[in-house]
Structure formats: C-alpha cells, structure tokens
Amino acid sequence: MARNAAAAVTSADVARLAGVSRATVSFVLNDTQTHRVSEATRARVLAAADTLGYVPHAGARALRAGxxxxxxxxxxxxxxxxxxxxxxxxxxxxxxxxxxxxxxxxxxxxxxxxxxxxxxxxxxxxxxxxxxxxxxxxxxxxxxxxxxxxxxxxxxxxxxxxxxxxFDDRRVGVCAAEHLVARGRRRLGVVMPGERGLSAFAEPRLAGARSVAARTTATVTPLEMEYTHASAARLASGWAQRGLDGVFAYNDEYASLLLCVFRDAGVDVPGEVAVVGCDDLVTAALQRPALTTVRLAVxxxxxxxxxxxxxxxxxxxxxxxxxxxxxxxxxxx
Amino acid sequence: MARNAAAAVTSADVARLAGVSRATVSFVLNDTQTHRVSEATRARVLAAADTLGYVPHAGARALRAGxxxxxxxxxxxxxxxxxxxxxxxxxxxxxxxxxxxxxxxxxxxxxxxxxxxxxxxxxxxxxxxxxxxxxxxxxxxxxxxxxxxxxxxxxxxxxxxxxxxxFDDRRVGVCAAEHLVARGRRRLGVVMPGERGLSAFAEPRLAGARSVAARTTATVTPLEMEYTHASAARLASGWAQRGLDGVFAYNDEYASLLLCVFRDAGVDVPGEVAVVGCDDLVTAALQRPALTTVRLAVxxxxxxxxxxxxxxxxxxxxxxxxxxxxxxxxxxx
DNA sequence: CGCCTTCGGTTACTCGTGTAAGTAACTCGT
DNA sequence: ACGAGTTACTTACACGAGTAACCGAAGGCG
Known part of the structure; x- marks a missing residue:
C-alpha cells in the first residue's frame, strides 16, 4: 500500500490530466456562471476529476473564501x-x-x-x-x-x-417545583446528575426550584446521583430518613430510574413521594405510575x-x- | 457592531503589533525548538496575541502541514x-x-x-x-x-x-435468536427500527436471526416499528393473530417500549412472548420483568x-x- | 586583525483554491 | 478589410500559516 507515495490529488492533477489550466477546472467544478466553458472540455474535466477521485480541500477553500x-x-x-x-x-x-x-x-x-x-x-x-x-x-x-x-x-x-x-432552565425548575407545591408537597428533592456536561442545565433548574421554595414554605434538597443502578438504589435505600415528599428528577431518564428503584425499595409513588421528570420522552407516559413531566417546546x-x-x-x-x-x-x- | 469591518485577526496583525516579523510570531506561538527567540520579544509576541485575541486558522495550518x-x-x-x-x-x-x-x-x-x-x-x-x-x-x-x-x-x-x-452485527442476531430457541421459542419476531441510521445495524441482526432459523425449525418475522408509543401500541394490539412467541427487540430501548405496551395490552412476558434486548443499558435490569439482553464488549x-x-x-x-x-x-x- | 560561532531575527517560498484581469482566435456588420 | 464583440481559455495573485535558508551583529579565540 503506497501510502506516502500517493500524495493527495489536487485540482492541478485534474487540470494536467484534462489538458487544461487549473482555473478551468475550478470553473467547471464550481459551475461558475460568469465564465463559459465548452461542453467538450467540461466533460473532459469532469471525467478527469472522476478517474482521479478528486476531492476539494475544505481548508484551502476556506482560506481563499474567508x-x-x-x-x-x-x-x-x-x-x-x-x-x-x-x-x-x-x-x-x-x-x-x-x-x-x-x-x-x-x-x-x-x-x-x-x-x-x-x-x-x-x-x-x-x-x-x-x-x-x-x-x-x-x-x-x-x-x-x-x-x-x-x-x-x-x-x-x-x-x-x-x-x-x-430558554431559562430555571423556569423548568420553577415549573416542576410549583407543580409539586401545588400538589401539597413541601420537602422537595432535586436530582443533580453526575454525567458530563449536564451541570450547565442542572444548576439553573435547581436554582429555579429554590426560588419557588423561597416564596413558599417548601424546602429544597439537592440529590447527587449518577445514572447507574447502584447510585439510584443508594438514594432509594436511605429514602425514609431524608423525609422528602417530592422529587424533580432532572429529566425523564433519571425519573424512570428513580421510579424503578422506588418500586424495588417499596417507596410508594405518588403516595410517599411525588416524582416529576422533564422532556416528555416516549417512555414517560408508559411508566407505572405514568410520569408527570415538563415538556419543552423547541x-x-x-x-x-x-x-x-x-x-x-x-x-x-x-x-x-x-x-x-x-x-x-x-x-x- | 462592526461585523464586516472587523476582519479576522491573523498572525500578521500580531507581528505588526509586536513589532516583529510574522516568522517570529510563528516560532513563538508554536514554541519551535530549532529557533531561538529572546525572552523579551517572546513576551511581546504573547502579549500582542493575547490583546488581539488571535486564534490560528486551522484551515491554513492544515493546508501548509498537509x-x-x-x-x-x-x-x-x-x-x-x-x-x-x-x-x-x-x-x-x-x-x-x-x-x-x-x-x-x-x-x-x-x-x-x-x-x-x-x-x-x-x-x-x-x-x-x-x-x-x-x-x-x-x-x-x-x-x-x-x-x-x-x-x-x-x-x-x-x-x-x-x-x-x-464486529459482526449478525452475531448479535445469532446470540439473541439462539437463546430464544434454546428457551423453546420457535416463531420469532425481530424488531426493525425506523430511526435514521439504524438499518445498518438492524439488517445484519435480522440476517443473523434468520441464519439461526435456517438451521432449526424456527421462523423469523421482521417487525417494522418506530420509536413511538403509537407504533409500539399498534404492534401490541394485533399481537394475538401474529402468533409469535419470541422477540428480539433490536435494543434495550425498543425492548423497554415493547414491555410497556405488552403490559398495557395484557400480553404476558415471558409467558406468551419472550423478549430479548441489546446493549445491557442501566434500565434493562430494572424493567419488570427484568430484561434479558445482549451485552457488547467494546x-x-x-x-x-x-x-x-x-x-x-x-x-x-x-x-x-x-x-x-x-x-x-x-x-x- | 581575521575567522568562526552563536544569537536573534527576517526574507522568501510553499500548501490548494477561487477569481479578476488578460489574451488569442474567431465571427460579424458595414 | 477592419474595429467591435463574443467565445474559450490562461495567467497571476491572494488567502494564513509554517519553515528552510539567509543575514547582520556580537562574542570568542588564536
């Protein structure tokens, strides 16, 4: 495999093979309207480009075009x-x-x-x-x-x-927290996901929930959680002594995970704890109990x-x- | 906002501001070992680059470097x-x-x-x-x-x-189908997802399942399905007359969706139909019934x-x- | 003083493209 | 027959960065 020998093919190679200048090649391949090229040479150029497998160099083009x-x-x-x-x-x-x-x-x-x-x-x-x-x-x-x-x-x-x-993620937190409060919940947990890149969304959502708490009698507790069975189960196992009666689970995937571990741990939803997700994924409506969620209209x-x-x-x-x-x-x- | 006036800043601008040649700028910014630059001018160049907010042009660099x-x-x-x-x-x-x-x-x-x-x-x-x-x-x-x-x-x-x-996706299909057959299933369905880009994986998985059927008494039926509640529910509602007793659901997400609609439609899993997913996602083990799946070691x-x-x-x-x-x-x- | 190094820098060319400006050949109208 | 116009193509330069080759000045050494 002659890797190094086979240097990248440029428009100059195409021009050489077609027996025209490089400019003509450029005019043909870009279909430039301001310049006319005879059908014969146009065909020759296209054929040459095809046989050589010519592909323009995006960097060079960007350089020229700015x-x-x-x-x-x-x-x-x-x-x-x-x-x-x-x-x-x-x-x-x-x-x-x-x-x-x-x-x-x-x-x-x-x-x-x-x-x-x-x-x-x-x-x-x-x-x-x-x-x-x-x-x-x-x-x-x-x-x-x-x-x-x-x-x-x-x-x-x-x-x-x-x-x-x-788009204010705080409003997502507000939306979820207001609903939980309206349903009579006062001690709210907010899931903070551990995955990369999510804190940019999770932090303002938490802040939004806190702002709701600040103007009501509710409290908000952040709940660190990885998207793993172990992490979720840990949360569920110590649930009783946390004394929380409502959770905003960051999104529907985390919420679904929570529903599973709550069910396994015998924590009743929504009896003992109400759960709100976010995104309104396909699976949200299919959970048991069906998941209350925040839909975002993008x-x-x-x-x-x-x-x-x-x-x-x-x-x-x-x-x-x-x-x-x-x-x-x-x-x- | 002087958008068009403010042309992109180049290394020439940096050189001008620092009072040196463009070459020197390049040597400083790339920390070229073969050429020495005095500490004083090095500092001047770095300062100039910083105040101008200079960022190299990846295209130009790629052009030069090949x-x-x-x-x-x-x-x-x-x-x-x-x-x-x-x-x-x-x-x-x-x-x-x-x-x-x-x-x-x-x-x-x-x-x-x-x-x-x-x-x-x-x-x-x-x-x-x-x-x-x-x-x-x-x-x-x-x-x-x-x-x-x-x-x-x-x-x-x-x-x-x-x-x-x-990595042969057919072997995924083989693995799932062999298990279903070993569990006594003979009329197998294979979910073919509708989402973009998935057919490249789904087709060979189907072929793998078919190859298992070919050397046993089992049959394989492809099941077109979108990742939506409606599409899944349609599949579940007409389930009885299909007469299938095993499904390989493409992956765990489709499998989870199927489990939900089967439950809602009163189709017993694994009694009436056995379900196998793929990927061994976090939620697979948490489904009820817990999802049998194919794990891929990448x-x-x-x-x-x-x-x-x-x-x-x-x-x-x-x-x-x-x-x-x-x-x-x-x-x- | 003459010669060689080292230091600290610059000049000049290159990469692959797009395109404005130029040019040679041919047609046409009067 | 000759300028004007058209057709079909080429020449030449610019884009931004990296680097080999060159170059002047200062220092070292016999």
Missing part, C-alpha cells in the same frame, strides 16, 4: 438526550439543504474562553450552543474576531453579539437552520420564539 | 445509543490528550462514495466509522487519496485499507485513541480485540 460551510454544535453526546438527538439529526438535514456541514464537538475545556478559541480555530460559518453557559459574551467576541459570522445560543437572557433563543430544526443561514448571509435574522416549559400532568405527581 | 488534527466520527446522534454515547465522550477526552479534535457528523448521503467524499473534504487526520457499512473499500480509497492517514472501522470482516475492529476509548494515534503517526497499529456479543440472562426470556 469562511467555510461548517456549522459547529458544541455539545457532549451524552448530554444530548433522546429529546434533542432527533432534532439535531433533522438540523443536520436542514443545514445540508443550504450547503452547510453540521458538526458536533464535545471538548473538555477548562474555561469558556479556551473552548471558544478551540472552536474558532475551525473558522466555522456558525456556532450553535445548546446550553446557556458555554457561549458567553467573552467567547462570542473571540469567535467574532476569528471571523465567525453566525452565533446562536439557547440562553436565559440575551447575550451581547449572540442571536439568543431565550423551535423546529427548519426554523433554526433558516435563521442560521440568514445570520451567515446577512448578519441578522428574525428572532426565534422562546422555549417554554409546559407541565404535562400524569399519575406520578 | 494534514490537520481532526478525527471524524461519522454517526447520526440518534443512532448513538446510551451505550456508546459515554464511550464517545471518553474518546473525545482521550484524543484531546494527543492533541486531536474529535468531531461527530451525520450527513444523509445517497451512497457511501458521496459520504466518503464529503468527509474527505475536511482532510481529517483520521476517520472512525462505528457502523459496518458506511466505510467500504471504495470509500477508503477516496479518503486515502485525499490524504487521510488513519482509517478505522467496526466491521464484520477486514476491509481493504482500513484498520478493522471485528474496546476502551483509551485503546482506540492510542490506535488512532499510531495509525496517524506511523501508518500501522496493533490490532484491537474483536467485539463479542454476550447474552445476559434475566427474566424476560
């Missing part, structure tokens, strides 16, 4: 729940329609500025941050200076220089793709509707 | 189950240690060659395909010609030019990262152990 067609979505895969995974796939498809290449990247960075620098190196056309904290005003400035045209983020309040889709992938395209092309886009948490009441709370 | 530090993982997010999502995050971290930037990308391509071309445009240092079909010999050649150094894939048999980790993220690094640097790497399916027996089958 931007590329990447859309970077910084997010840890495990932080992408079932709720958004389908949505992200749809977004891929929508963006492809505009000619963009969507890409997911989950680095483990010490601070937001370092993360922004790493993203900026790729010179993406757009950056779409799904959590509220990873793209702040400072990071936005770094990316802008690096020539990134479109910055979009889900965030609790408008960020300077970023097209913000308003703008459609098509809307987001269109907005990103506008941002890249014109620098501005119509504001997108805010994400509203809606309580879906079922049997568990 | 390769970049990207590791491309082509996979749809929704096809990445809970099983591998944590693994992929770990892989991100491990690769970062070597200085690589891992990136996930899920395009919807008409054929594998088109997909390979799209990936090749980015000129990644490595491509890691997690499903057996997306990276064939033809795609490998395209990528090789584009200068991609490391190609790695999970595949049922060695692929020309690709560092293959042997090489560690650290092992894979090391192998990719070796491939990029030296062109060869030690073979990784094959992925073995292991049946985990519980109550549902």
């Amino acid at each position: 931007r590329n067609n990447l859309v970077l979505i910084p997010a840890a895969v495990s932080a992408v729940g079932r709720l958004v995974s389908g949505w992200i796939d749809d977004l891929h498809t929508e963006l492809e329609r505009y000619g963009y290449t969507a890409v997911l990247h989950a680095g483990r960075y010490t601070d937001p500025a370092a993360a922004a620098r790493a993203w900026a190196e790729l010179r993406p056309g757009a950056v779409l941050a799904l959590d509220g904290t990873s793209l702040g005003a400072a990071g936005a400035q770094v990316l802008r200076r690096a020539g990134v045209r479109a910055l979009m983020a889900l965030a609790p309040q408008p960020v300077e220089g970023v097209h913000t889709v308003l 703008p459609s992938a098509a809307q987001v793709a269109a907005a990103l395209h506008d941002l890249i092309e014109t620098g501005t886009a119509a504001p997108l509707p805010a994400v509203e948490p809606v309580l879906v009441r079922r049997a568990s709370a | 390769r970049n530090n990207l590791v491309l993982i082509p996979a749809a997010v929704s096809a990445v189950g809970r099983l591998v999502s944590g693994w992929i995050d770990d892989l991100h971290t491990e690769l970062e240690r070597y200085g690589y930037t891992a990136v996930l990308h899920a395009g919807r391509y008409t054929d594998p060659a088109a997909a390979a071309r799209a990936w090749a445009e980015l000129r990644p240092g490595a491509v890691l395909a997690l499903d057996g079909t997306s990276l064939g010999a033809a795609g490998a050649q395209v990528l090789r010609r584009a200068g991609v150094r490391a190609l790695m894939a999970l595949a049922p048999q060695p692929v020309e030019g690709v560092h293959t980790v042997l 090489p560690s993220a650290a092992q894979v990262a090391a192998a990719l690094h070796d491939l990029i640097e030296t062109g060869t790497a030690a073979p990784l152990p094959a992925v073995e399916p292991v049946l985990v027996r519980r109550a549902s089958a």
Whole structure:
C-alpha cells in the first residue's frame, strides 16, 4: 500500500490530466456562471476529476473564501438526550439543504474562553450552543474576531453579539417545583446528575426550584446521583430518613430510574413521594405510575437552520420564539 | 457592531503589533525548538496575541502541514445509543490528550462514495466509522487519496485499507435468536427500527436471526416499528393473530417500549412472548420483568485513541480485540 | 586583525483554491 | 478589410500559516 507515495490529488492533477489550466477546472467544478466553458472540455474535466477521485480541500477553500460551510454544535453526546438527538439529526438535514456541514464537538475545556478559541480555530460559518453557559459574551467576541459570522445560543437572557433563543432552565425548575407545591408537597428533592456536561442545565433548574421554595414554605434538597443502578438504589435505600415528599428528577431518564428503584425499595409513588421528570420522552407516559413531566417546546430544526443561514448571509435574522416549559400532568405527581 | 469591518485577526496583525516579523510570531506561538527567540520579544509576541485575541486558522495550518488534527466520527446522534454515547465522550477526552479534535457528523448521503467524499473534504487526520457499512473499500480509497492517514472501522470482516475492529452485527442476531430457541421459542419476531441510521445495524441482526432459523425449525418475522408509543401500541394490539412467541427487540430501548405496551395490552412476558434486548443499558435490569439482553464488549476509548494515534503517526497499529456479543440472562426470556 | 560561532531575527517560498484581469482566435456588420 | 464583440481559455495573485535558508551583529579565540 503506497501510502506516502500517493500524495493527495489536487485540482492541478485534474487540470494536467484534462489538458487544461487549473482555473478551468475550478470553473467547471464550481459551475461558475460568469465564465463559459465548452461542453467538450467540461466533460473532459469532469471525467478527469472522476478517474482521479478528486476531492476539494475544505481548508484551502476556506482560506481563499474567508469562511467555510461548517456549522459547529458544541455539545457532549451524552448530554444530548433522546429529546434533542432527533432534532439535531433533522438540523443536520436542514443545514445540508443550504450547503452547510453540521458538526458536533464535545471538548473538555477548562474555561469558556479556551473552548471558544478551540472552536474558532475551525473558522466555522456558525456556532450553535445548546446550553446557556458555554457561549458567553467573552467567547462570542473571540469567535467574532476569528471571523465567525453566525452565533446562536439557547440562553436565559440575551447575550451581547449572540442571536439568543431565550430558554431559562430555571423556569423548568420553577415549573416542576410549583407543580409539586401545588400538589401539597413541601420537602422537595432535586436530582443533580453526575454525567458530563449536564451541570450547565442542572444548576439553573435547581436554582429555579429554590426560588419557588423561597416564596413558599417548601424546602429544597439537592440529590447527587449518577445514572447507574447502584447510585439510584443508594438514594432509594436511605429514602425514609431524608423525609422528602417530592422529587424533580432532572429529566425523564433519571425519573424512570428513580421510579424503578422506588418500586424495588417499596417507596410508594405518588403516595410517599411525588416524582416529576422533564422532556416528555416516549417512555414517560408508559411508566407505572405514568410520569408527570415538563415538556419543552423547541423551535423546529427548519426554523433554526433558516435563521442560521440568514445570520451567515446577512448578519441578522428574525428572532426565534422562546422555549417554554409546559407541565404535562400524569399519575406520578 | 462592526461585523464586516472587523476582519479576522491573523498572525500578521500580531507581528505588526509586536513589532516583529510574522516568522517570529510563528516560532513563538508554536514554541519551535530549532529557533531561538529572546525572552523579551517572546513576551511581546504573547502579549500582542493575547490583546488581539488571535486564534490560528486551522484551515491554513492544515493546508501548509498537509494534514490537520481532526478525527471524524461519522454517526447520526440518534443512532448513538446510551451505550456508546459515554464511550464517545471518553474518546473525545482521550484524543484531546494527543492533541486531536474529535468531531461527530451525520450527513444523509445517497451512497457511501458521496459520504466518503464529503468527509474527505475536511482532510481529517483520521476517520472512525462505528457502523459496518458506511466505510467500504471504495470509500477508503477516496479518503486515502485525499490524504487521510488513519482509517478505522467496526466491521464484520477486514476491509481493504482500513484498520478493522471485528464486529459482526449478525452475531448479535445469532446470540439473541439462539437463546430464544434454546428457551423453546420457535416463531420469532425481530424488531426493525425506523430511526435514521439504524438499518445498518438492524439488517445484519435480522440476517443473523434468520441464519439461526435456517438451521432449526424456527421462523423469523421482521417487525417494522418506530420509536413511538403509537407504533409500539399498534404492534401490541394485533399481537394475538401474529402468533409469535419470541422477540428480539433490536435494543434495550425498543425492548423497554415493547414491555410497556405488552403490559398495557395484557400480553404476558415471558409467558406468551419472550423478549430479548441489546446493549445491557442501566434500565434493562430494572424493567419488570427484568430484561434479558445482549451485552457488547467494546474496546476502551483509551485503546482506540492510542490506535488512532499510531495509525496517524506511523501508518500501522496493533490490532484491537474483536467485539463479542454476550447474552445476559434475566427474566424476560 | 581575521575567522568562526552563536544569537536573534527576517526574507522568501510553499500548501490548494477561487477569481479578476488578460489574451488569442474567431465571427460579424458595414 | 477592419474595429467591435463574443467565445474559450490562461495567467497571476491572494488567502494564513509554517519553515528552510539567509543575514547582520556580537562574542570568542588564536
């Protein structure tokens, strides 16, 4: 296998084989309208490119054009729940329609500025941050200076220089906690998941629940929990002495896990403890007891793709509707 | 907001501000050992880079160096189950240690060659395909010609030019079907999920189950199913007239969904129908009845990262152990 | 004083593309 | 027959970064 010998094939190779100049190759392959090429040479060029297996160099193209067609979505895969995974796939498809290449990247960075620098190196056309904290005003400035045209983020309040889709995780916590309080619960637990990348969502949800407690007679206790049977079982086994009568379980997956270990430990739901999840996953309605949950209405992938395209092309886009948490009441709370 | 005016800051800007040549900037920022720079100017350069918020242009660097530090993982997010999502995050971290930037990308391509071309445009240092079909010999050649150094894939048999980790989804189907047959089941159903990107896994699993049927008295019926309550309920409601006594449910998530709708429809598990999942997720053991499943032992993220690094640097790497399916027996089958 | 090193820097070329500007050949209208 | 216009292509440069080769000044040594 002549790996090193077989250097990457460039448009110059295609030009040589087709017996034309490199410029002509470029005109043909990009279908440039301002220049005409005879059908004969056009065919020769296409044939040459095909036999050589020519693929343009995105880096070189980005260098020349000053931007590329990447859309970077910084997010840890495990932080992408079932709720958004389908949505992200749809977004891929929508963006492809505009000619963009969507890409997911989950680095483990010490601070937001370092993360922004790493993203900026790729010179993406757009950056779409799904959590509220990873793209702040400072990071936005770094990316802008690096020539990134479109910055979009889900965030609790408008960020300077970023097209913000308003979404406050605190309101999720408020929504869940208010429901629990309305159902007569006073000693609330809030699950804090251990998985990577989730604290950015979990912390504000906890804060939201606390704000509800502050204006009522309720109390809030954070409950550290890994997404493992052992960790959940540990929580359930010592449940009696905690004396909690309501739990907001971060999301439906954690909630389902809790329902299982509560059942095994003989803790009655919703009798002894009411449970609220989040995301309204397919399985939520199928749990026994059926899971009360918070549904999040996210703008459609098509809307987001269109907005990103506008941002890249014109620098501005119509504001997108805010994400509203809606309580879906079922049997568990 | 002076978006267009504020052109991207380059190393030339840094050089100007620091009062040195661009070469010196490059030597300082890359800490080049072969050239010495006085402490004074080194400090000036670093300060200038910092105040300007300079970030190198990955494309330009890739152009010059002939390769970049990207590791491309082509996979749809929704096809990445809970099983591998944590693994992929770990892989991100491990690769970062070597200085690589891992990136996930899920395009919807008409054929594998088109997909390979799209990936090749980015000129990644490595491509890691997690499903057996997306990276064939033809795609490998395209990528090789584009200068991609490391190609790695999970595949049922060695692929020309690709560092293959042997993993045959058919064996998953065999493993599940053999267990069902051993438990006395003869009329088997195999769930074929509707989600994007899953057919690459589901088809061979079905084939594996069929091969078991072929050498026994059992029959196999494919069951089209979406990951929705409605689709699952439809399957459960017409269950009696199908006359099936065993199901391999593709994975644990589909299996859990099935268990729920079977329970609601009054279909007894495992009495009337035995159910086998796959992946051995956290929730599998917690289902009622506890879910029998197939566990897949994947090489560690650290092992894979090391192998990719070796491939990029030296062109060869030690073979990784094959992925073995292991049946985990519980109550549902 | 002449010659060799070392230090600290610069100049100049390269990577692969896209495109503005230029050019050679051919057609056409009067 | 000759400028004008059209067609079909080429030449030349820019994008941002890395680095081999070069270069002047200072220091060391006989």
